[in-house]
Amino acid sequence: MARSDSRYREAFNRMLDRCAVLSVGAPLPPEAALGAEIGVSRTVVRRCLARLTEAGVIAWDGRQKHVLRHPAAADRIALGGVSADRDQLEQRFLDWILRFDVPPDTPLSVAELARNFEVAQHELKEFLAGLSRFGLVARRPQGGWMLRGFTKDFAVELSDFRLVLELDAVAKLVEAAPDHPVWPRLAALREAHHALAGRIETEFHAFSKLDEAFHDAVNSVVRNRFVTEFQKVISLIFHYHYMWDKTHEKQRNAAAIAEHLAIIDALEARDAPRAAEAARQHLRTSKSTLLSSLRHHDLG
Amino acid sequence: MARSDSRYREAFNRMLDRCAVLSVGAPLPPEAALGAEIGVSRTVVRRCLARLTEAGVIAWDGRQKHVLRHPAAADRIALGGVSADRDQLEQRFLDWILRFDVPPDTPLSVAELARNFEVAQHELKEFLAGLSRFGLVARRPQGGWMLRGFTKDFAVELSDFRLVLELDAVAKLVEAAPDHPVWPRLAALREAHHALAGRIETEFHAFSKLDEAFHDAVNSVVRNRFVTEFQKVISLIFHYHYMWDKTHEKQRNAAAIAEHLAIIDALEARDAPRAAEAARQHLRTSKSTLLSSLRHHDLG
DNA sequence: TCAACGGTTTTAAATAATTTAGGACAAGAA
């Protein structure tokens, strides 16, 4: 009928813990102090105090409140299932779209999705509203939501946008101070790339993670909330598509490693034009890989 | 108690119109056909038919349904106030923040905002969820929303991001085909700029709109949903700040006109480096204007 | 005397319940 009282339940248990460390007969701090301590409003504190009184753990009369006995395990109240946090929803949602290859223009049922992901409907709606800013989903005129999906257009525009952002990052990186923390990161990445190149015959699957780490490092020099927000989506999408398209995976990954190393070389040489050109080349490859993986999906 | 039936009300009135053009005794099309015609589901159609029968406008028995009399004006049902559309909400919300200079870290009351803007609470929540992707608002841990607001950091990051997008647009524009529709637009804008420059003593306020039109034209060559989405927010924010900061407005606008013309010159000459440099110069000015307007607000 | 604390009330946010709309399926008429 109404909202859950999990906030109260959790607060009550924490209040029990609070009483456990006090000796019998000791006074409790004022309501406001307890609220601040537990991170909850006075209203909740008072509800908890009332229950503690009822359970005989404390005596409470106005300002006089002191511990009567130490709380037992039986005094605790069970709290409902832990709700999954917000960030995970994003991961799981994109995972669902990409892994099950949901086609574009699919109507999305908020009710069904909320059930599957085990989140409240309004949370999912909020999430979709956020995604709609990226053009990944849209509202339908009759109501409800629709997946605009990973069409060819989407992939092209995403890749183009990524190119713009990443070229900017590369340009900034070349100008970065010598003591910038990105340089050790790049050096470590260079080693990791060389190491993987040596084991490419057997471990080419490990490249996907390395790719993510590389682009993350490059973009780390750009301190911009808009860029950061986009990178999250971009990296997820490219990450999954890497895992998908199994055609010539070994060759592709070997080539990508070489491209990454070329970028690192140019960056460490502080050669802006060469770095830009290397990045452009790599993203061109990336884009065509993304597009070809979409074509495979269209056909199959 | 439940959702509004405005969809049904509107459909009913349109159904009346539909009957009015039929002669008395004529049969009505099947339910599905009516639904398609009016753009509504069969459920609604059947509700309307039931009411029409009750009102004696039609006779309805299974497949037999025909007009009994022409509908009168009294048959219509009044429909509730027209709900404002979604796009306007965005405008009005940003308008509110900027015009009333809501400080950063203000808690936003969904209930109050919904009242003021005369929209349903959940619509506003959806909207806020969308904005949170741009980092303009954020959820508070205890629940509710908070305006992160136009801090200095926000302005800097926004300007930087704008620079990245716009330099890309300029680069693309230089490469645009000679018959691209952007060229006539730029030519018209050049005239408009010259015209305003002549009247700058008295009509410098008109520049804000011209600025918007100029940047819109430049960005029109980039066909990218992500860029488009951002431009909407960017142009709104810069637009309002132009209107605010009244210090040296005339000189600033005159200077900006010159900067715009320099960009147009370089673009029409297809001189990529010069165009980029001119754009960079203009956006630098823009950024410092935005920042100084924020400083004024901090002090006052 | 005043500052801190608690009682009370007002208001908002979260969420379940309720109502309307959409769509699927089956049965029946043409």
Add this chain to the structure above:
DNA sequence: TTCTTGTCCTAAATTATTTAAAACCGTTGA
């Protein structure tokens, strides 16, 4: 057989209700 309607089920929109937060005010005790 095919189109149409009757019926039912599910989902989305929207309100109502419950919980939480916060403001206000009186009172107590140092």
